Amino acid sequence: AQTVTQSQPEMSVQEAETVTLSCTYDTSESNYYLFWYKQPPSRQMILVIRQEAYKQQNATENRFSVNFQKAAKSFSLKISDSQLGDTAMYFCALENAGNMLTFGGGTRLMVKP
């Protein structure tokens, strides 16, 4: 069984500031993928960033970057220059070889003007 844990139920950040969301996971598989998804009030799941476990280089997508620490099984998301539109629920997820996603409990992020 695999688990994903997000220890921060809620976070807030001032507009233009930087915020880091934490995620730890556990899996017995050697090959897997990690994701961060954003769920705004519309509840549409939006892929923010993806990381292949076999790649040591941290993934980056514009203002979003991850800190992937494989040995520690940690996968944090850094949002730089936070914008009001970043306000949403953020879910960390792990995909195994069976292509099934396991989600963390989510972190509610509020960006304040």
Add this chain to the structure above:
Amino acid sequence: GAVVSQHPSWVICKSGTSVKIECRSLDFQATTMFWYRQFPKQSLMLMATSNEGSKATYEQGVEKDKFLINHASLTLSTLTVTSAHPEDSSFYICSARDLMRGAEETQYFGPGTRLLVL
């Protein structure tokens, strides 16, 4: 980009009736679709994996006779909540995988269906 639609977006029904939710991949083929359930302020919980042309695989604790899944084509999967009860009220989300992009491709999510059983 890959688009997944769901219909209806919301539905209200009486207790004891059945409700069908459709999940369609609009511009790609999906051999596999997934059905999730999300309670308010909670995370997504995988209910079942739907494979085209074969029986769905249900997660532990999910009643297959209550949540009927049919994946009749590479672009359509349906979830039918049979004899719905108020406790079935929830937000149901589907996702689909693009066959042509291989195993490394991510899942694409539908916009979800809000079900309220009175």
